[in-house]
Amino acid sequence: MSLAQKYSKEVKQILSKYPPEGKRSAMMPLLFLAQREEGYITKSAMQDIAQMLDVTETEVAGVVGFYTLYHEEKAGKYRIQVCTDLPCALRGAEKFMDDLCGNLGIKVGETTSDGVVTVEAVTCLAACDKAPMFQTQGPEGIKYHENMTVDKTVELINSLKNVAEASK
Amino acid sequence: MSHILLRHREIPDINQLSVYKKNGGFAAFKNAVMKMKPNEVTDVVKNSGLRGRGGAGFPTGMKWSFIDNKNWPHYVVANADESEPGTFKDREIMEGNPFQFLEGLAIGCYAVGANAAYVYLRGEFWELGSSLDEKIAEMEEAGFLGDKLFGTEYSLRIYTHLGAGAYICGEETALLESLEGKRGQPRVRPPFPPAVGLYGKPTIINNVETFTNVPMIMANGAEWHKSIGTTDSPGVKIFSLSGRVRKPGNYELPLGTTFRELIYTHGGGVQDSRKVKAIMPAGASSSLILVDDDKILDTPMDYASVRTLKADLGSASIIVVDDTVSMDWLVNKTVHFFKHESCGKCTPCREGTYWMSRISERIHDGAATRADVDLLLNVAKQMQGKCLCALGEFSTMAVVSGIERFRKDFDNAVKA
Numbered sequence: 250m251s252l253a254q255k256y257s258k259e260v261k262q263i264l265s266k267y268p269p270e271g272k273r274s275a276m277m278p279l280l281f282l283a284q285r286e287e288g289y290i291t292k293s294a295m296q297d298i299a300q301m302l303d304v305t306e307t308e309v310a311g312v313v314g315f316y317t318l319y320h321e322e323k324a325g326k327y328r329i330q331v332c333t334d335l336p337c338a339l340r341g342a343e344k345f346m347d348d349l350c351g352n353l354g355i356k357v358g359e360t361t362s363d364g365v366v367t368v369e370a371v372t373c374l375a376a377c378d379k380a381p382m383f384q385t386q387g388p389e390g391i392k393y394h395e396n397m398t399v400d401k402t403v404e405l406i407n408s409l410k411n412v413a414e415a416s417k
Numbered sequence: 418m419s420h421i422l423l424r425h426r427e428i429p430d431i432n433q434l435s436v437y438k439k440n441g442g443f444a445a446f447k448n449a450v451m452k453m454k455p456n457e458v459t460d461v462v463k464n465s466g467l468r469g470r471g472g473a474g475f476p477t478g479m480k481w482s483f484i485d486n487k488n489w490p491h492y493v494v495a496n497a498d499e500s501e502p503g504t505f506k507d508r509e510i511m512e513g514n515p516f517q518f519l520e521g522l523a524i525g526c527y528a529v530g531a532n533a534a535y536v537y538l539r540g541e542f543w544e545l546g547s548s549l550d551e552k553i554a555e556m557e558e559a560g561f562l563g564d565k566l567f568g569t570e571y572s573l574r575i576y577t578h579l580g581a582g583a584y585i586c587g588e589e590t591a592l593l594e595s596l597e598g599k600r601g602q603p604r605v606r607p608p609f610p611p612a613v614g615l616y617g618k619p620t621i622i623n624n625v626e627t628f629t630n631v632p633m634i635m636a637n638g639a640e641w642h643k644s645i646g647t648t649d650s651p652g653v654k655i656f657s658l659s660g661r662v663r664k665p666g667n668y669e670l671p672l673g674t675t676f677r678e679l680i681y682t683h684g685g686g687v688q689d690s691r692k693v694k695a696i697m698p699a700g701a702s703s704s705l706i707l708v709d710d711d712k713i714l715d716t717p718m719d720y721a722s723v724r725t726l727k728a729d730l731g732s733a734s735i736i737v738v739d740d741t742v743s744m745d746w747l748v749n750k751t752v753h754f755f756k757h758e759s760c761g762k763c764t765p766c767r768e769g770t771y772w773m774s775r776i777s778e779r780i781h782d783g784a785a786t787r788a789d790v791d792l793l794l795n796v797a798k799q800m801q802g803k804c805l806c807a808l809g810e811f812s813t814m815a816v817v818s819g820i821e822r823f824r825k826d827f828d829n830a831v832k833a
């Protein structure tokens with residue numbers, strides 16, 4: 250099924266935000282929509298979007314490649330994106346990251362063996378006073394988790410695992 | 418003093434439309450649309466001395482007066498990209514006091530004759546985007562947005578738009594490219610957005626905090642605004658305080674408040690009672706202010722005074738660095754940030770940030786020599802003045818000031 254068929258209501262709503270001469274502005278919201286279910290954007294979704302917006306597939310791929318929140322490859326169902334940028338690092342973010350990875354037995358960029366969680370390092374998320382912090386990117390969108398400890402994070406991961414299990 | 422921007426700290430539930438209205442909300446917008454000409458609104462903002470809060474400190478009223486009235490339609494864009502490391506004020510405004518921001522945006526639209534506005538939020542503000550969508554829908558319902566507002570001919574709609582993770586999209590022309598569905602790469606200027614902006618049309622772009630100031634200025638007058646802060650920098654500013662302080666957070670204070678008051682009175686002082694070694698007043702884009710003399714902390718935080726310390730106030734994201742931190746580590750951090758965020762459009766920045774990150778990594782790993790420190794400084798200086806947008810320049814700030822003002826830290830990190 251094409252993107253427009255699958256999410257007809259959302260697609261219409263997105264297109265209505267921009268003037269006809271600015272139709273291409275729908276590109277980024279459509280890419281988020283395309284990524285919603287699987288956590289990455291497939292070639293066929295890019296073709297759909299190219300067709301809807303009268304641009305080439307290469308242009309769509311160029312946009313996908315430019316932005317860090319779009320993914321072209323499958324990873325864990327949830328991406329845990331820990332901010333290790335300067336202000337957070339001054340408040341212990343690097344140690345938090347090391348401890349978290351140690352606890353999960355993976356390295357930064359890797360996915361847990363059950364495929365539920367991928368841990369990534371990201372730049373400032375505008376929450377520098379609440380370090381250590383991270384966001385989760387998953388099927389329900391993006392959520393912030395602030396003033397975190399490894400214990401609280403492991404608890405959260407367990408609940409994500411339960412959600413993932415239940416939706417199987 | 419009660420807050421002017423972060424009013425949610427005193428007024429519970431001001432993020433509810435009814436509570437915002439009860440506290441005077443939307444009276445300024447209604448008054449402007451019903452009783453004032455657009456250029457009269459711009460004049461009030463001009464006379465208030467309000468300067469943009471997104472970093473450059475450009476006079477807001479003057480920017481609005483640059484809108485090209487020979488080319489229509491006009492657009493207004495709120496810059497809610499907030500991605501400078503150390504900056505987290507716009508998020509608190511939009512979460513805590515969203516209607517004051519939206520009212521300011523609406524007043525700005527009326528002043529420049531725009532019937533449509535976009536709020537460009539960084540993609541990570543996903544939940545905030547949905548909550549703003551709800552607030553906007555409530556405003557439509559209540560007759561503050563839509564067609565023929567307050568019985569006049571004026572119509573206005575506001576839309577949110579999410580970015581997808583790219584610091585460069587905070588730069589206003591990259592933001593416009595991104596909003597048009599393209600890669601976020603800066604445009605060559607001139608022309609500037611008030612002449613040629615979104616979809617090639619005249620466009621005004623301001624920061625979230627800038628807009629949030631506007632309803633209070635309209636309600637209380639330009640003179641009231643000028644009575645706060647300094648002559649050079651009137652009004653209050655939200656200082657995002659982070660780094661090695663006991664109480665990091667946002668502090669709304671008059672421009673011209675000293676570093677000492679912010680760090681010690683409000684921020685609770687330095688963690689473990691250590692000494693302030695350096696301050697970055699504009700996030701990762703700052704020059705490092707060397708705090709070797711305690712008196713430096715008495716410098717007022719306004720645009721002109723911070724410049725006397727060979728740094729810029731920028732977005733007032735005050736990162737406090739104490740004497741446990743070695744600058745080779747810090748510079749390695751900032752350089753990696755800019756290498757990651759360079760959009761790649763121009764060679765000096767793309768190549769320069771790449772080489773700077775290679776060399777600074779080597780220095781930080783202890784695998785470098787003193788000549789490498791000179792080389793790093795050289796690469797940074799070579800880049801200055803050659804980049805298409807300010808990001809390239811920003812990437813050199815901590816490097817040059819770090820090596821020139823804290824050379825010992827680098828020499829200690831390298832082999833003799």
Ligand SMILES: Cc1cc2nc3c(=O)[nH]c(=O)nc-3n(C[C@H](O)[C@H](O)[C@H](O)COP(=O)(O)O)c2cc1C
Binds near residue numbers: 501
């Ligand atoms: C690399 C770069 C990043 C920027 N990021 C932001 C940002 O996140 N938010 C913002 O309001 N302005 C940012 N700016 C400044 C904008 O280009 C622009 O000057 C500002 O939005 C204008 O609004 P103001 O006049 O209200 O400050 C950035 C500039 C550069 C060069």
Ligand code: SF4
Binds near residue numbers: 758759762766809
């Ligand atoms: S200076 Fe850097 S970020 Fe700016 S346009 Fe050039 S490559 Fe892009």
Ligand code: FES
Binds near residue numbers: 333377
């Ligand atoms: S540095 Fe981590 S949220 Fe800003």
